[in-house]
Amino acid sequence: MAQTLIRRLPLRKFDLDDSEHGLCTRLENDERDRSAELDTLVAIIRERRLQAVFQPILDFRTHTYFAYEALIRGPQGTPLHAPSALFAAADRHGLRRELEAVCREIQFVAFAERQLPGKLFINASPASLDDDLFRNGSTLQLLRRLDLKPTRIVIELTENQRVSDFPRIQQTLAHFRGLGYQIAIDDLGEGFSNMRMWSEVKPEYVKIDQHFINGIADDTLKFQFVKAMHELAETCSARVIAEGIERDSDCLALRDLGVACGQGYLIERPTPSPSSRLGGPMRDLLRRGSIAVFPRASGAGQAHTVRQLARWIEPVTPDTLNEVVYRRFAEEAELGSLPVVADGTPRGLINRHAMIDRFARPYRRDLYECRPCTQFMDAAPLIFNEDATVQEAGLLISRSARHHLTDGFIITDNGAYLGVGSGHDLMALITEMQIQAARYANPLTQLPGNVPLNEHIDHLLRAGTAFRACYCDIDHFKAFNDTYGYRKGDDIIQILGTLLRENSDPRLDFVGHIGGDDFLALFQSGDWEARCARILRLFDSQIAAMVTPLDLQRGGYLAENHRGEAALHPLPTLSIGALALCAGDAESHQEVASAASETRRHAKKISGSSLFIARCHSGKSNA
The missing domain is CATH 1.10.287 (Helix Hairpins)
Incomplete structure (x- = not known):
């Protein structure tokens, strides 16, 4: 106008x-x-100045490319080369349906010309499925000319448009399924809307958003999310495809979790002429005999950070009027605190109840509504960087003014506003961590206890992977504990737990605390024997630093024996019984535990800190 x-x-x-x-x-x-x-x-x-590129989708079980996702690129060297810019421009000018139609034709032709094997995934917005350009028969005619059957085509629904009329989309998809097409949904995990899309559409394939894939080998929360989605997919006969795989460790974690398929830059980047066979480096990676050690829900090295509690709340600026803040609180019932941010940097926090209470007093609203919100702002709120642990946050809040627990706290990313955490959520997470620790971790060392230890043994046995079960036991521990006191005894147990953890590979080896002074380490590392030798050497040196010079000089300490007589007891030493297991040597964790315990007894017969190596045959150990 x-x-x-x-x-x-x-x-x-x-x-x-x-x-x-x-x-x-x-x-x-x-x-x-x-x-x-x-x-x-x-x-x-x-x-038609567009170019089709294809990214392979890998089947982890067969080590082959079972499908390719078709993508599109605009003219090289122009602002519309990137697909995001290209489709954003089409949306601005109302030309998305025309653009999608041309993209499909170009992708079908290029796929047929390259004679690529397997299925073809094409991206389609839900609105385009009702488009006459897709349903008027011309697409089927093109596929016939190219000798491509609809059974090889998977329509991948993108969530760039919110779906509200699910009965209509179900009817539309029934039409395409009747022609032989299959359906996939994209970016699972981006929001709750595509979770509903899954339940309504019942796709044959489900793609998990790359946010949950990147770092899954180390992130407990991401691992548990993908595990839950994988289990859910199995119940409805859908195949999971992990998107955005870029790291070796993430790839192996997904493979060992049982996820069916994956794609990402680690496997192959999108290209106009992709390979039809899996490359050598990727094939070698998948053939590794080791099994990934999954991130644990609790235990040492698995610290929960306040980033898990960060909830994005649209902040206000310091010059925002009190009346605007008051309306935000009135319209957003769940809003407990409102952050004040200037140029990305947090300046303060406004508490809901304090604000409403002030405005409820006579004449206060008329007096203050047109003044800046900094007047009622807490200018010194608690601020945590995203990598602060929840234990650190809980300790600081418990020592701070009482209002910090109700106000909440601001979470930053190197000083930049990231979100707001609530005291209620913090306490809930700490409580859940304590419950998990009590169930699955030893309270003294925070190492996994019997439940996760047994689960990992069974996981290794099912995979037929060779490993070493090393039973670690402290010799002469009771006499030391009685003489030096239980606090010193606990220190020795913690020292051994730390040595085992620090001298194992967290990606390959699993260290568990059975109880008391007994530990079990499951080694897949090729240099496991050298690691055990280092643990024995370091244990002896640390024990030497814990006893008195006199006891160290005479090699023991005087204490009563079981007959009540004074006797010289040896200093604590460490015995490791190592059991080598291959495929078929055992069927359950019970067999492994029994054989490893027997190996430990042989090790304890050797004087001083020692390593005894045995091989297991059908649950029986042989030196």
Whole structure:
């Protein structure tokens, strides 16, 4: 409208002040840019100046490419080369349906020309499925000419448009399924809407968003999310595809979790002419005999950080009026605190109840509503960087003013506002961690206890993976504990737990605390024997630092024996019984535990700190 007025009325310099003249100039420039973009987009679609690229989808079980996802690129060297810019422009000018139709044709032709094996995944917005350009039969005719059957095509629903009419989308998808197409949903985990999409659409394939894949080998929360999605997919006969795989460790964790398929830059980048066979480095990675050690829900090295508690709340600026803040609280019932942020940096926190209480007093609202919100702001809120542990946050809050627990706290990413955490959520997470620790971790060392230890043994046995079960036991521990006291005894147990953890590979080896002074380490590392030798050497040196010089000199300490007589007891030493297991040597963790315990008894017969190595045959150990 403003542009129309500009064209009809010739403007002179004295007709407008500087600000109005600048506005008109900007409007003219914006209209000129939009017109140029529209002309470019129309020419791209009409002349089909688009290039199809393909990214393979790997089947972890067969080590083959079972499908390819078709993607599109605009003209090289133009602002519309990237697909995000290309489709955003199409949305601005109402040309998405035309663009998607041309993209499909180009992708089908390129896929057929390259004679790629397996299925073809094509991206489609839900709205495009009802488009006459997709349903008028021309697509089927094109597929027939290219000798591509619809049974090889998977329609991947993208969530760029919110679906509200699920009965209609189900009817539409029934039409395509009747023709032989299969359905996939994209970016599972981005929001609750595509969780509902899963339940309503019942797709044959489910793609998990790369956010949950990147770092899954180390992140307990991501691992548990993907595990739950994998189990859910199995109940409804859907295949899970992990997107965005970029690290070796993540790839192996997904493989060992049982996820069916994966794609990402680690496997192969999108390219116009992709490989039809899996590359050598990737094939070697998948053939590794070791089994990934899954991140644990609790235990040492698995610290929960306050980032898990960060909830994004749209902040206000320091010059926001109190009336605006009051309306935010009135309209958003769940909003407990409102962050005040300037240029990305937190400045304070406004508590809901304190704000409403002040405004409820006589004349206060009239007096303060047009003043900046900093007047009622806590200018010194608790602020934690995202990597702070929840234990650190809980300790600081418990030592701070009482209002910090109800106000909540601000979470930052190197000083930049990230979100707000609530005291209620913090206490809930700490309680859950304590419950998990009591169930699955030893309270003294925080190492996994019997339940996760047994689960990992069974996991190794099912996979037929070779490993070493090393039973670690402290010799002469009771006499030391009685003489030096239980606190010193606990220190020795913690020292051994630390040595085992620090001298194992967290990606390959699993260290568990059975109880008391007994530990079990499950080694897949090739240099496991050298690691055990280092543990024995370091244990002896640390024991030497814990006893008195006199006891160290005489090699023991005087204490009563079982007959009540004074006797010299040896200093604590460490015995490790190592049991080598291969595929078929044992069927359950009970067999492994029994054989490892027998091996430990052989090790304890050797004087001093020692390593005894045995091999297991059908549950029986042999030296």
